[in-house]
Amino acid sequence: MTSGRRPTLADVAADAGVSTALVSIVMRDVPGASAETRARVLEVAQRLGYQPDQRARLLRSGHSRLIGVMFDVGNLFFGKLVTGLYAAAEQIDYQLTLSGTTPARDERTAVRTLLQDRCEALVLMTATLTPADFAEISAQVPVVVLGRAVRHRAVDVIRNDDAAGLHKAVDHLVELGHRRIAHLDGGARNSVSSERRRAYATAMGRHGLTDRIQVLAGGATEADGVRAVRRLLAAPGPRPTAITLYNDQSAIGAISALRLAGLSVPEDISVVGFDDEPAASLDHIDLTTVGQDTATLTRLAATRAQDRIQGVPVRQREVIIPPGLVVRGTTARPAG
Amino acid sequence: MTSGRRPTLADVAADAGVSTALVSIVMRDVPGASAETRARVLEVAQRLGYQPDQRARLLRSGHSRLIGVMFDVGNLFFGKLVTGLYAAAEQIDYQLTLSGTTPARDERTAVRTLLQDRCEALVLMTATLTPADFAEISAQVPVVVLGRAVRHRAVDVIRNDDAAGLHKAVDHLVELGHRRIAHLDGGARNSVSSERRRAYATAMGRHGLTDRIQVLAGGATEADGVRAVRRLLAAPGPRPTAITLYNDQSAIGAISALRLAGLSVPEDISVVGFDDEPAASLDHIDLTTVGQDTATLTRLAATRAQDRIQGVPVRQREVIIPPGLVVRGTTARPAG
DNA sequence: ATTCGTTCCTAGAACGTTCCAGCGAGTTAT
């Protein structure tokens, strides 16, 4: 099946009766060859099934035009980001090398393979790397952290504006007529969670609803959403007409708990999630949620990588992108 | 931040006062260096932050010990398979190069980059490649198709035994006491769907339930599941006490339609899906389903790739792996 | 004393590409 040896530049050159240098010129589509020679060389290359050897190419040319990307293969949100990165990289004529993390393949390992592939910059969707890791890696290659708030003087950060997301959620609900809006928290020891909680309170304040602020203890999972709703319904006093939640997972849990308790969403109570996970768009969930602008995030990550490679001076190391509100079926005007 | 140039073998050699060849020997951990020299070279390499250049290494050595993997970054099931492949590749001391497909990056493009990276074999989780593509690709490098029934004389196939999956589903329901078991089909023009439908019928027959066979027109989406259940409930005659479905998506739709109609799952009706998607294990779905043996699938794909690289003769080009039944909360004894 | 093996090491040639310098033959400017 597999033919003995893949054809090289030399094979094409010999067949076309020219030098390897000229074939190289033709293959790279740079000036330096006449139209007719160009056509002839291309014809031969096509006929022999020549494929340029990426490794030899970059070994010689010094620069690989390669951006290394680390991501978790078990999380669909990162799939979205990788999709965006591929598109963005193509725009600026860079290639992507992917290195996945799995439960058995940690981030250090993933980064090491990217380094060995001689990527010119790294885009990391990291969860576990430490400041020491960042120091070590960024000493070798520019690093862009995508999607997570990391504070390290040597890395660039492109991430979503969580605060703006919650402002939009609250604005949307207030516009619909809601006043009694609760927030279901994402749990203690979690910086993302506290940023979202604070933003909720600020947003309520901006609408003069400071006295209506109600933060419910919650968490990041469906089960957390279920429990929080049970507590909420058992509590005395007027029920909120709407809830914003830490994320979609807990929102999905909350919705099923509400419906199980005989309340309908959104007629009796509106729900807004966060993240726009794929599950949020499923027919039977149809969750209104805050969606990160993955296209912009990835475009900026790619261009920032390029800037660093080219040594372009960068003003702000951290760029924060406003998300959009994806209005679906779990929000409506309050009853009455 | 980034230091001028990454250290090379020559840098390490100069610093340690030995030849580059010797450093190479030490780095590859092959015999030919004394223990003390080895230690000294390693110390220098560590100190300089030397990382071997993967490209130069394989350019010289001819073989890359690299397996190219193509997968869809937008599908979590493939994430599972990639996870398995990483583990399997490590076992046999190969590295993986990932090339993702996205809506904007087609399979031809993905394969081309893998070829340029000089992978020694390709593991393709393909949906769109044609026989002509397979012919062209497999002429250059061994090809293993993972997870899909492709019939082409030049490629190996490792895939799940869909028929066995449906047999297990039906056996499980019969064992629980069900007799009136329906099957919700995955739609017409779809070879996977018809294999599953036929297997359902065969399984029913083996339990002497040929006269209870009931195939409902369905599809692959949640909406299809919802519609099929509505039709089922509107139809006259006794209701089935259990349904097997084409996949998890349609099963999730079916469940929500059943519950909306006031029926409880599994008390009134049992439901079995197919694929064990991540959504199936969510708390509020908790779907009994047929789960593919991804560990075995990926292990075999990797070793098959290795066999082809090494020219080991292969008896059967297609290997079909039995799936397992993941029993969760949507199946129970029938009422009465 | 010579031969033989081992062990540890090195020189130098590859691998397939790109880059640099340069060359002949036209064309244009002086």
Place this chain on the structure above:
DNA sequence: ATAACTCGCTGGAACGTTCTAGGAACGAAT
């Protein structure tokens, strides 16, 4: 007519490794 340039092309060096062949040193066997 000469100089200067452009165009199309080529030879050869380089990139960072690994591989092959072999050499120096040393102990053991003859």
